[in-house]
Amino acid sequence: MDGDLRAAIAQLQEAFVRYPRRAVLDGCPHCRRQTRVDEHDLFSLSISLGNTVGSRDDLKSLLPLLLDRMITTTELDPSIVLGKLPREQWRTWPAPEQDAIDGYLDAVWRSLLGTYPSQVGSFLDPTTFLDAVVAGGESVTRFLGVWDVTLNSAADHHLADTVNGLNFADRRPTLLTAWLRRETVRDRLYRAFERDHAMPWSDDLARAHDLVRS
Template structure:
C-alpha cells in the first residue's frame, strides 16, 4: 500500500476517534467500583486524577483486562472508552489486544446504547480496520505480514458486529497479501480469541475457503 493510502487511513481513524471523544464526553466518575484486591492493585486512582487524554496505555491496561469481570461498570467504561480506543490504535504496545478491547462492548451492553453512540463505535471500528490493514500491507512491502487487521476483525466479531463489509474489503486486489497470509495461517496460527466469536469465525472461514466474500 502506498504512502498516500496509509496517510488517508491514518487521517480517517483520527477523525473517527475524535467523533468518539465528542459523543462519549461525560463527567468524571466519582469512583470506580470493584473487588477490594483489584481496586488496590489496578491503579484506578490514576484513572480518576489524570486528564482523560493524558491517561497512559500502561495505566489503562489493568483496568481494561478486568473490566466487567472484577472491576468497573458501564459508567466508568463509557467515560474511559475514547481513551481506551485511542491508545489501542496509537500506542498498541502499551494497550490491550483489539480482541480484548472490542470484546468488552457486549459486556457493557453497547447494543442498548443510543443509535448515534453505536454508529460512532461502528465507524471507528471500520476506520481502525482500514488503518490496521494499511499497516499490515506496508509491512508486506518489506517482506513481513502483520496481523493487525485480523485482530481488529476478531475484536469486531467478539463485539457481535457483522463482518461482511470487512470480509469484502479483504477480497479486494490490494488486500491480497493479507488474505493470502490468513489462508496460510488458517490451519492453527490465527488469533486464539476466535474461539469466543464462533459466528464471525464461520464467516471468515467461508471467505478463506472460497477466496471471496
C-alpha cells in the same frame, strides 16, 4: 495516524463526552478496592473494567482513550477491550454512541488493509481485527465485504498471509474460512501474483493461491 482514524477518534470523543472520567473507580465490595485510573497501565485496567471495577458509565468515559490507545500502541488486547461491549449491551446504547464505535471499526479496517505490515497499533493483522470484532459481538461479514473491494498490494499481501496461516485441516469451518476458500479469492491471488511477481512477497501469493486451489 491517517485522517480517517483521527476523525473516528474525534467522533468517539464527541459521542462519549457527557460521561466524565473519574480518577478513582469503585471496585467490587467483595474482591476489589477502589482502583486509580493509571494511563500508564491501561492493560491491567482494561481486564477488570466493567467486571470487578467501574460501571457502564465508567467504561463509556474511558472508551475513547482505550480505542485511541489501541491504534497508537501495542499495549492493549483488542479482543479484551471490544469484548467489554456485548456485556454492556452496546447495541442498546444511544445511536450516536453506536455510530461512533462503528465508524471507528470501519476506519481501523480500511487503514489496516491499506498498509502492509499493519501500522494500526494493537491491530497487528486482519485476523487480530476480525477476532476482536467477534469478541465485540459483531459479524465479520461487512468487513469481509470491504476486503473484497479493497484491491491493492497491501490488502492482497494480508490476504496471502491469512490464507497461509490458516489450518486447512481444521474440521470446524468458520465464516472467515469459508470466505477464504472461495474461487474469487483464488482468482484474486493469481492476479496479485501476476501483478507483483517481481516483488519479494510474490512467493507468499503463489503459496496462498495453491492452498486455496487445493
